[in-house]
Amino acid sequence: MISYSNQKKFTICLKLVIINRSSxxxxxxxxxxxxxxxxxxxxNLPKQNLVLKIETKVLYKYKLSQLYNKLVLCICDSVQHNNPAETHFKGLLICINKLFIQxxxxxxNTRTIPHEFGHALGLDHPHARASFNTINEEATTLEKQIPINEFSTNLMSQTWYVQKANININKAINLHQNQIELIKQNLMQQKLNNNYSIKKMLFWYKWVV
Ligand SMILES: [Zn+2]
Known part of the structure; x- marks a missing residue:
């Protein structure tokens, strides 16, 4: 689960299970x-009042019941369109393409993993699909207010966008203040932890994807 506490600092708490389903x-x-x-x-940006806590569990062998309702980082044999990774938006399953593990x-590549967690935390791409220098109309108001000239160094821009701007992808890891605000709102309004990857049947569990 992705949870938070808001005492001295706003803290994102990730309880993460790491598994390998690939060959x-x-x-x-x-x-x-x-x-x-x-x-x-x-x-982990304490100066901006955002703190990250991660508790991980590495499971070489697992039962699906152990993954139920958990945030799962799963290495997979294939990902749609051969992308490096895919994430259930605001969800609990992050799949990483085995070809990108090395x-x-x-x-x-220090960017793909944080980018995918950005989606799990409810962040969208700031730019429109397949379109350079254009705002993503489907994103939230907070995201639409991010200045376009910051897109090329932003964590949530797609890789092709950063490359097209001629920026080293590992340098494009900035979060705009509005994105930090949106993560906090998503957590406080309980908008995360959607799209459970494991379905609970009567007597057993199964992968939804
Ligand atoms: Zn993305």
């Missing part, structure tokens, strides 16, 4: 260490 042999403990560091870099582990 690759991956050191999940190493993966755990790497992704935590990438997520802290982007979302560049995530090596630090060549």
């Amino acid at each position: 690759l042999n991956i050191n999940l403990f190493e993966f755990d260490r790497v992704i935590k560091s990438q997520l802290y870099t982007v979302f 560049e995530i582990l090596s630090g060549k």
Whole structure:
């Protein structure tokens, strides 16, 4: 689950299970260490009153009941359109394409993981689909107010957008103040934890995707 506390600082609490459904042999403990560091870099912003807490559980073997209602980071054999990853918007399942694991582990790509968590936290792309320098009309009002000249270094722009602007993708990890505000609102208004990836049947559990 994704939860929060709001005492001294606004704190995002991620309870995350890491699993590997792909055919690759991956050191999940190493993966755990790497992704935590990438997520802290982007979302732990105490000066902006945002703090990140992550509790992870690495499971090499699991029962689906152990994943039910949990935030799950899952390495998969394939992702739609061969994208690096896909996330249920505001949801609990983040799938990472196995073909991109090596560049995530090596630090060549430190952006995909935080970008996907941005979606899980309810952030949309600030720019319109397949369109450069255009606002995403489907995004929230807060997101539509982000200045277009900040899109190319923003965490939530798509990779092609950053590359088209000639920016190193690992440098495009900024969050605009409005996006921080939106994450807080999504948490406080309980808009997250949707689209459960595991369905509970009468006597068993099954993957929805
Ligand atoms: Zn995206």
